[in-house]
Amino acid sequence: xxxxxxxxSYSRQKEKFEPITPGHVGLYxxxxxxxxxxxxxxxxxxxxxxxxxxxxQHLGNKVRYVRNITDxxxxxxxxxxxxxxxxxxxxxEMLEPMELVHKYTSLYHWGMQEFNCLxxxxxxxxxxxxxxxxxxxxxxxxKGYAYEVNGSVYFDVKKYASEYPxxxxxxxxxxxxxxxxxxxxxxEEKRDRADFALWKNAPPxxxxxxxxxxxxGFPGWHIECSAMxxxxxxxxxxxxxGGMDLQFPHHESEIAQSTIAHGCAPVNYWMHNNMITIEGRxxxxxxxxxxxxxxxxxxxxxxxxxxxxxxVIRFYILQTHYRSTLDFSxxxxxxxxxxxxxxWEAYEVLQKLPVPANAEAADxxxxxxxRTFCHNCADDMNDDFNTARVLANLFExxxxxxxxxxxxxxxxxxxxxxxELMLHTFKTYLEDILGLKPLQQNRDAKxxxxxxxxxxxxxxxxxxxxxxxxxxxxxxxxxxxxQLKDEKGGEMSYSIx
RNA sequence: GGUAUCGUGGCCGAGUGGCUAGGCUCAGCUCUGCAAAAGCUGCUACAGCGGUUCGAAUCCGCUCGAUACCUCCA
Numbered sequence: 001x002x003x004x005x006x007x008x009s010y011s012r013q014k015e016k017f018e019p020i021t022p023g024h025v026g027l028y029x030x031x032x033x034x035x036x037x038x039x040x041x042x043x044x045x046x047x048x049x050x051x052x053x054x055x056x057q058h059l060g061n062k063v064r065y066v067r068n069i070t071d072x073x074x075x076x077x078x079x080x081x082x083x084x085x086x087x088x089x090x091x092x093e094m095l096e097p098m099e100l101v102h103k104y105t106s107l108y109h110w111g112m113q114e115f116n117c118l119x120x121x122x123x124x125x126x127x128x129x130x131x132x133x134x135x136x137x138x139x140x141x142x143k144g145y146a147y148e149v150n151g152s153v154y155f156d157v158k159k160y161a162s163e164y165p166x167x168x169x170x171x172x173x174x175x176x177x178x179x180x181x182x183x184x185x186x187x188e189e190k191r192d193r194a195d196f197a198l199w200k201n202a203p204p205x206x207x208x209x210x211x212x213x214x215x216x217g218f219p220g221w222h223i224e225c226s227a228m229x230x231x232x233x234x235x236x237x238x239x240x241x242g243g244m245d246l247q248f249p250h251h252e253s254e255i256a257q258s259t260i261a262h263g264c265a266p267v268n269y270w271m272h273n274n275m276i277t278i279e280g281r282x283x284x285x286x287x288x289x290x291x292x293x294x295x296x297x298x299x300x301x302x303x304x305x306x307x308x309x310x311x312v313i314r315f316y317i318l319q320t321h322y323r324s325t326l327d328f329s330x331x332x333x334x335x336x337x338x339x340x341x342x343x344w345e346a347y348e349v350l351q352k353l354p355v356p357a358n359a360e361a362a363d364x365x366x367x368x369x370x371r372t373f374c375h376n377c378a379d380d381m382n383d384d385f386n387t388a389r390v391l392a393n394l395f396e397x398x399x400x401x402x403x404x405x406x407x408x409x410x411x412x413x414x415x416x417x418x419x420e421l422m423l424h425t426f427k428t429y430l431e432d433i434l435g436l437k438p439l440q441q442n443r444d445a446k447x448x449x450x451x452x453x454x455x456x457x458x459x460x461x462x463x464x465x466x467x468x469x470x471x472x473x474x475x476x477x478x479x480x481x482x483q484l485k486d487e488k489g490g491e492m493s494y495s496i497x
Numbered sequence: 498g499g500u501a502u503c504g505u506g507g508c509c510g511a512g513u514g515g516c517u518a519g520g521c522u523c524a525g526c527u528c529u530g531c532a533a534a535a536g537c538u539g540c541u542a543c544a545g546c547g548g549u550u551c552g553a554a555u556c557c558g559c560u561c562g563a564u565a566c567c568u569c570c571a
Contacts, residue, residue: 039571170567402534484533486533
C-alpha cells in the first residue's frame with residue numbers, strides 16, 4: 001500500500017505527506033472575492049481542493065477545511081457606477097457593499113452546491129476579522145518589518161528579503177522585483193517598489209472603512225489570509241491551496257507576513273492548481289473571455305453550444321491532473337458528458353447485477369486484471385491526487401461490467417469477492433472521493449410508471465411483429481429525449497437525456 | 498525585458514527510461530426485425546535537431562512555438 005505524496009510548490013517536488021498532528025489535517029484554501037459572479041475558472045480550485053479534502057478524510061484524517069470569503073476591498077459592480085461617483089444620490093440608489101457581498105456570496109454557495117463540493121469547516125470573512133488583521137499588522141510594525149506612511153502601512157520587503165528567502169515560493173528574484181519599472185498607484189509612499197500594503201488609508205469617498213491605529217482605512221490584499229489561517233489552523237499548518245496565479249504576490253506575501261508575526265513559516269505544503277484556458281488563453285476579466293457559472297449551466301453564452309451540467313464540468317476538471325492547464329472547448333465538454341454518462345451507466349449496471357456465487361474466478365486472468373485496476377485507484381490518488389488515472393481505472397472496468405450484462409463475458413468469470421471489490425471501488429472513488437453524481441437524479445416515479453406502460457405496449461407490438469407501431473413508439477420517445485434500448489431476452493430499458 | 502511552465506495520435510488528455518493509459522470521434526465486425534446500447538477489432542503518437550544510455554515521450558543541451566507570472570485575478 002502506497003502512501004500519500006503531494007507536489008509541494010515550495011520545494012518544487014513531490015513529498016510524502018505527514019500531518020503535523022497525526023490524524024488531523026489543517027487545510028486552507030483561498031476563497032473568492034465576492035464582488036462578482038463566480039466563473040468557470042473558479043470551479044477548478046474548489047473542485048480540486050474538494051477532492052483533496054474528501055481524500056484526506058477518506059484516509060482517516062479529521063480535516064479542518066478553512067476557505068475564506070474576501071468581502072473587503074474596492075467594490076464595484078458592472079453596469080452600476082461605483083459609490084464614490086454618485087455620492088449625492090439617494091441612499092437606496094447608492095452601491096451598498098453588503099448588497100454585493102450578499103448577492104455574490106449566495107451565488108457562489110449555490111455554484112459550489114451544484115458542483116457537489118462539501119462545505120468547508122469554517123468559512124471566515126475578511127470583514128469579520130478586521131481586529132485580527134490590525135493586531136497582526138501592529139505586531140509586524142513592532143518587530144520592525146513594516147512602516148506607516150500617511151495612514152497606510154507597508155511591509156518592508158527589502159529588509160525581510162535580506163534575512164529570509166523571499167521569492168522562493170514563486171521563483172522570484174528580489175533584485176528583479178526591486179527594478180520593476182511599472183508605475184503603480186501609491187507607489188511614492190513606499191520605501192521600495194517591492195513593498196506591499198498591509199493597511200491602506202481610505203480616501204474620503206471609499207465606502208469600506210474601519211478605524212485603526214493609523215486612521216480610517218481598510219486591510220491590504222494579503223493580510224486576511226494570514227490572520228484567518230493562523231487563527232483557525234495555527235501559526236503553522238499543513239496545506240495551503242489556491243490557484244497558481246496567487247503564488248505571487250499573494251502567497252509570497254503571506255509567507256513573509258506570517259514568518260515575521262509568528263516566527264515561523266506558516267505552511268508545510270503549498271498546493272497550486274493550474275489555470276483553465278479558453279482557446280489557449282487564461283480565463284480572466286482582462287481577456288474578456290469569462291464564462292460565468294450561471295451561463296455555463298444554462299448555455300446562455302455566445303461561446304457555448306449547449307448548457308453543461310455541473311457534474312460534466314466536475315468530471316471534465318477531474319479528467320485532467322490539477323497541475324496541468326486545462327483548455328476549454330465545447331468539443332471537450334461534450335466528450336466529457338458522453339464519457340461520464342457511459343461510466344455512470346456502467347456503475348448502475350454493476351449495482352443491479354447479481355453478485356456471483358462462485359468464490360473462484362472462471363477467468364483468472366480477467367479477475368486479476370480487474371483487481372489490479374481497483375487497487376490502482378489508491379496508488380493513483382496517493383500520487384499527488386491523480387484523478388485522471390483514477391477515472392481511467394474505472395473506465396477499464398466498464399467493458400467487463402457491460403460484458404457480464406450483455407453476455408459477452410461469462411457469468412462467473414470473476415469471483416464474488418472481485419465483484420464486491422468493483423462495487424466498493426466505484427462507490428468509494430467515483431462517489432465518495434471524486435464526488436461525482438449521476439446526471440439525472442430522483443427519477444420521477446410516475447414518469448417511470450408511465451414509461452413501463454409504454455414499454456409494455458411496445459413489447460406487445462413487437463410480439464405480434466407490428467414493427468411500424470413499435471418503431472413509432474421508439475421514435476416519438478426519442479424525440480422527447482428518451483432512448484429505449486432493446487436488450488437480450490426481450491427486455492427493454494430506457495435512458496433520459 | 499526578467500522568471501517559470503509546457504509542446505503527446507483527428508480532438509481532449511495520463512504518463513515513474515524498457516511493458517496497451519483513458520475518454521471522445523472515425524471505420525469494420527458481433528448482437529438486433531431495424532436501430533440504439535453493449536461487446537470485439539483497427540487508426541500506435543510523443544515540436545525539431547543533437548547528446549547521455551544496452552534502451553528516452555520520459556534525462557541533458559540547443560532551436561522553434563505556446564502560455565503564465567512579474568498588476569486585481571482561481
